[in-house]
Amino acid sequence: xxxxxxxxxxVKKPGExxxxxxxxxxxxxxxxxxxxxxxxxxxxxxxxxxxxxGDSDTRYSPSFQGQVTISADKPISxxxxxxxxxxxxxxxxxxxxxxxxxxxxxxxxxWGQGTLxxxxx
Amino acid sequence: xxxxxxxxxxxxxxxxxxxxxxxxASQSVSINYLAWYQQKRGQAPRLLLYGASNRATGIPxxxxxxxxxxxxxxxxxxxxxxxxxxxxxxxxxNSRLTFGGGTKVETK
Numbered sequence: 001x002x003x004x005x006x007x008x009x010x011v012k013k014p015g016e017x018x019x020x021x022x023x024x025x026x027x028x029x030x031x032x033x034x035x036x037x038x039x040x041x042x043x044x045x046x047x048x049x050x051x052x053x054g055d056s057d058t059r060y061s062p063s064f065q066g067q068v069t070i071s072a073d074k075p076i077s078x079x080x081x082x083x084x085x086x087x088x089x090x091x092x093x094x095x096x097x098x099x100x101x102x103x104x105x106x107x108x109x110x111w112g113q114g115t116l117x118x119x120x121x
Numbered sequence: 122x123x124x125x126x127x128x129x130x131x132x133x134x135x136x137x138x139x140x141x142x143x144x145x146a147s148q149s150v151s152i153n154y155l156a157w158y159q160q161k162r163g164q165a166p167r168l169l170l171y172g173a174s175n176r177a178t179g180i181p182x183x184x185x186x187x188x189x190x191x192x193x194x195x196x197x198x199x200x201x202x203x204x205x206x207x208x209x210x211x212x213x214x215n216s217r218l219t220f221g222g223g224t225k226v227e228t229k
Contacts, residue, residue, distance in 0.1 A: 035218060037166075037220075044209065044221075044223045045211075045223075050216075059216040095165055095166070097166075099213075104153055106156070106171075106212070106214065107156035107168055107171035107172075107177075107211070107213075108158075108166075108168060109168050109177065109178075111165040112165065113165055
């Protein structure tokens with residue numbers, strides 16, 4: 001069974017760093033792109049970036065370039081989303097999602113359960 | 122950059138009614154790269170349709186999709202209580218992933 005399991009909720013202060021994770025199982029981790037998606041309170045879905053764990057090829061949304069870092073650790077089948085200095089406006093739920101296998105498949109068939117990040121002084 | 126505009130923002134309907142949701146792209150897109158998702162309160166999004174009209178695994182045939190170029194439609198033939206949720210369209214091409222703003226289907 002394919003699963004994406006994300007790390008737990010975080011409460012941080014502005015200026016702190018954070019790294020959240022998304023562990024894939026039930027499939028060949030290195031063969032599928034993984035995207036990160038933000039959902040601010042009461043708002044819609046925003047694409048942040050996407051990584052191919054096989055070679056760590058990473059693409060960022062222009063809105064998030066330089067604001068976050070996406071990485072992957074193949075031996076533990078896990079992708080990460082990290083911030084070096086959080087802001088209150090980073091308060092949101094963050095989802096990871098797996099893209100379809102073939103290059104023609106531009107949809108996301110499995111999603112993590114989401115990680116709530118709260119940034120407050 | 123492609124922008125997806127969904128309408129209406131909110132759709133107020135009763136169980137048993139038909140729901141028609143629109144997704145309009147700012148420029149022509151390939152139907153292969155257009156997908157729809159359902160998000161219930163407190164849950165992660167769930168893939169409904171891909172390639173504009175192909176149902177994902179386990180999705181009932183009350184959900185259907187159509188359209189081409191710039192205009193796409195998600196239809197729910199007869200609303201059931203579990204269908205009241207927010208629906209998003211999504212496009213991904215040239216390493217850019219875009220979501221529409223969502224349509225909330227609420228109980229009238």
